[in-house]
Amino acid sequence: MDTQKHTQNQTFRLGTRRSPLAMAQAEETRDRLARAHGIDPAHIEIVAVTASGDRIQDRPLAEIGGKALWTKELDAWLDAGEIDFAAHSAKDVETLRPDRFAIAAVLERADVRDVLIGAESIAAIPQGAVVGTSAPRRAAQLLHARPDCKVVTFRGNVATRLSKLAAGEADATFLAAAGLQRLGKTGTGHALDEEEWLPAPGQAAILLECRSDDARTRDFLAAVDHAPSRATVMAERALLAGLGGSCHSPIAVLTRPEGDGLLMRAAIFSPDGAEHIAGEARFATDDLAAPTQLARDMLGRAPEAITVHFEGAGA
Ligand SMILES: NCc1[nH]cc(CCC(=O)O)c1CC(=O)O
Incomplete structure (x- = not known):
């Protein structure tokens, strides 16, 4: 045909x-x-x-x-x-x-990084600054690195959040590089190195x-x-499922093709960022049991301040 x-x-x-x-x-x-x-x-x-x-x-x-x-x-x-x-x-x-x-x-996945708007880097955010985000992951990652900052809820679409920032409702905020790119706003903010600041599951x-x-x-x-993108996104969704994670749960993860398999790096946090568990796994592209096992392993090592926000098998 x-x-x-x-x-x-x-x-x-x-x-x-x-x-x-x-x-x-x-x-x-x-x-x-x-x-x-x-x-x-x-x-x-x-x-x-x-x-x-x-x-x-x-x-x-x-x-x-x-x-x-x-x-x-x-x-x-x-x-x-x-x-x-x-x-x-x-x-x-x-x-x-x-x-x-x-x-x-x-x-095909676009740029997976988060962009920080209002400061050149996490370290450069002024002491005690107010940072706008409604994502539990971004809030926990920020407070983990910068417990001096204050997080305020920032919802709405990309333009709304940028105007809230411009109106002084916060000193800084985060947006996904992929979203900014798709809206033709590539010059906005400073992309955060994905090795140090992991994105959300499935980002971009x-x-x-x-x-x-x-x-x-x-x-x-x-x-x-796009087979490699499908493989990384499905692996990240399997990690989420294993963690019993929802949008309440601060979960950061990035999966990359490596050799003929995948490398996954993940972190889970308590909402206040005080507690943090990292994990890493290499596995074959179609091995969805591996991210599930990584989830179990991370929850097994996590303190209650983290596990109460997850419903995974290990919790
Ligand atoms: N939660 C809203 C949302 N969903 C997807 C993106 C960005 C595009 C993407 O990650 O694919 C955004 C905006 C943001 O986080 O800045």
Whole structure:
């Protein structure tokens, strides 16, 4: 069968959240799919929905229902057949997803680093400074390195957070380099070395989810799956599952291809950053038991101030 001719006659509906970052990710997804299949991007229709996570801006995500608030509406649209697939930031997708959905592709991961805005480095943040973030990971990492700083809740999309900073609500804040890049704001802030400041699980990766029984869409999306990115993101999701981690739990991890396998470096924290357990593992690309074992090992070594925030097997 001539695949190109075959896909040329079809259209697909791509669901996305409505935030500027989500829209940029959807456009990137559409363009990559069109290029991979040699079709006009118009065959992929972008359908934007407002997610509860975007509607409720005044409280930390962890308090109002967690990462499900990013996917709930798009899940319903997938179930109803209103969209064929959804594009999500991997970082925002819950660890355990219903079997009726499949991660059909992981796009090539962008810059995984966090960017600090308002100071040149963690060490250069002024003594006692106020730092805005609503991510438990960023708060714990910061307080671990700089217990003198004060963390205040900073929610909202990238532009909102930058304007809060400009308005003086905090002296510094963090954003993902990948998000800034996708919004064309590459000159903003100072990227933090990922060896010293590990990112969030799945950071900088875009996941494409469709209905598991929808072979037509699965085949279509497979063309943009990037195997090394899929391997690292799946390993990080397995670590999260092993830790019983949610968006309440301060978890930092980075997985990189190394030789013919993967190298994973991870850290878990107490929310106040006072306690910290690091772990590292090398394993074969498809060995998802290894990150699960690393999670167990780290929880086994962790004090209660950390384990109370996790529900993993070792806790
Ligand atoms: N939680 C919001 C969110 N989800 C994904 C990204 C950035 C893009 C990515 O990591 O893929 C961001 C913004 C941020 O953390 O600065």
